[in-house]
Amino acid sequence: MRNQITNALSDFFFEYETPRQVLVRNRRVGVVCRLIQLGVLAYIIGWVFIYEKGYQSTDTAISSVFTKMKGVGYTNTSGYERVWDVADYVFPSQGDSSFVVMTNYIITEGQMMGKCPELEGKHNCSSDSDCEVGAFKRTGHGQMTGVCVNSTKTCEVLAWCPVEDDHSIPDPPLLMSAENYTLFIKNSVTFPLFGVKRSNLVESIDGDYIGKCLYDPKKDPLCPIFKLGDIIKLSGFNFKTIAKEGGAIGIVVEWTCNLDMDIKQCEPEYHFHALYGNPGEKEDVKASVGYNFRYAKHYMEDKIQKRTLLKVFGIRFDIIVQSLARKFDIIPTLTAIGSGVGIFGVATVVCDLVLLYLLPKREFYKNMKFKYTDTPAQQDSESLGLDTSVYYTIEANARQAQVPGKSNDPDSEAAITGSDEKK
Incomplete structure (x- = not known):
């Protein structure tokens, strides 16, 4: 148990993991990738830095x-x-x-x-009963006295007169x-x-x-x-x-x-x-x-x-x-650059989707991108006394042998790079 803990800590502190890279030589995918990167670059330079002035801090007065x-x-x-x-x-x-x-x-x-x-049109009346004593009207000028003035046919009010x-x-x-x-x-x-x-x-x-x-x-x-x-x-x-x-x-x-x-x-x-x-x-x-x-x-x-x-x-x-x-201001400048660099990852995501799900030879690209682990087969190889690295070399050669013959179309060519592909 102690050895396991020691090995786990040793692996954690003294080992470095790096992603596996696959270099795909495909004109269509390459053009799509460069167009997306060009669009992102134009957005960062044109919109973020030139139009929005992302390299400056702001203040109101x-x-x-x-x-x-x-x-x-x-x-x-x-x-x-x-x-x-x-x-x-x-x-x-x-x-x-x-x-x-x-x-x-x-x-x-x-x-x-x-x-x-x-005024005429404000409190029109025909008799005193139309003028309620003490009442007000919203558009009137004062308080009604209950008297209807015959000469004007309007209610009398207590107000500033005239x-x-x-x-x-x-x-x-x-x-x-x-x-x-x-x-x-x-x-x-x-x-x-x-x-x-x-x-x-x-x-x-x-x-x-x-x-x-x-x-x-x-x-x-x-x-x-x-x-x-x-x-x-x-x-x-x-x-x-x-x-x-x-x-x-x-x-x-x-x-x-x-x-x-x-x-x-x-x-x-x-x-x-x-x-x-x-x-x-x-x-x-x-x-x-x-x-x-x-x-x-x-x-x-x-x-x-x-x-x-x-x-x-x-x-x-x-x-x-x-x-x-x-x-x-250096802080918004670095923030704008960092966010722009992160957006460049969109090109990788789109190109991966095209490679793995849209192209006719998507199975071939999947085999190049992903490394599969077969636990039972690995155990069989160990029982036969084969070195694990030798087994994976044999397995990789077998997978490549199953791929149809190489086409003269440059879009079908692919090469892989990485330390784990050395023979």
């Missing part, structure tokens, strides 16, 4: 966005002239990455808390001048993995340049000042159409940086997308079009609280930063 609007608007409604500046038409006013620019509005001035009739009438939206938009407003975007990004910081105010941009430049995708692609009309146009919309009822536009600041190159080549690209609606869709098939909200300005008059209500139609701008930085 931590980003900050600051915005500033400039421009002045003018309206003249019913003889009432008014000038609108940034403090009036931008919501909110903090310079955030998401904000609204007012392009149209409905104003209701001098509202105060009281009782007044609802109630807002938003049935008619001004057309053309009241603030068409918003088309000429300008937007300044200041964006900074940090790639923490590589310790790189960049700003959209790159090396070629200085104070003089900012003072006179205006973004153009071809002439001035790095200028951080954008005309609102150009943004709407580049997103695929008509400014007058979207200004009437409002909408949403996405401004994408894209950073795609190869940090193996000069850091100055890490520059932003700007893209513009319509986030609401489809520019080619007909207006009559759209549901809940536009973007609007209400806000009120409260004040006191003769000790009575009043307010001015505005229903604002505007364009919502969402500034989105997308980033991806790449830099050479």
Whole structure:
């Protein structure tokens, strides 16, 4: 028992096993093998290394966005002239990455808390019984008092009076001048993995340049000042159409940086997308079009609280930063190479399947590839006093003698190599 354990440990530590190799001279199989290997090589070089940049590690940025609007608007409604500046038409006013620019509005001035009739179509009635006391309607302006107003045939409500009438939206938009407003975007990004910081105010941009430049995708692609009309146009919309009822536009600041190159080549690209609606869709098939909200300005008059209500139609701008930085790293490089080398084994598997199951002489190739052990015959040879290696030599010669005569077709030739085939 001790000798068996010792022999087993000795065999384990001091012996080396190597696969048996069979060299097959067959043109068809050889061409298939080389084509598969060529395809794998093209995949590794073309897709993994060139397209996917498998030799580089990647990182996304931590980003900050600051915005500033400039421009002045003018309206003249019913003889009432008014000038609108940034403090009036931008919501909110903090310079955030998401904000609204007012392009149209409905104003209701001098509202105060009281009782007044609802708008026609909201709470229609023919008698007081149609107006439930204390009830609310989702589309109404206040709480019903239980009185039906004969002059309007609508229910009386407790609300801010007079109630807002938003049935008619001004057309053309009241603030068409918003088309000429300008937007300044200041964006900074940090790639923490590589310790790189960049700003959209790159090396070629200085104070003089900012003072006179205006973004153009071809002439001035790095200028951080954008005309609102150009943004709407580049997103695929008509400014007058979207200004009437409002909408949403996405401004994408894209950073795609190869940090193996000069850091100055890490520059932003700007893209513009319509986030609401489809520019080619007909207006009559759209549901809940536009973007609007209400806000009120409260004040006191003769000790009575009043307010001015505005229903604002505007364009919502969402500034989105997308980033991806790449830099050479030995670990993903070795991983990509190792996985590619492993894929080369596909050629061997396919060729083995062709040899062993598809070719007419598959039995011949099986005899060349596999070495069979016949335990009873081996025992017979030992009983006759034959050396085991001599027996396998005789058996191999016998198997080859059973194979049909050698053909002149080079596809039928086969040679085997390996230490166990020596005579």
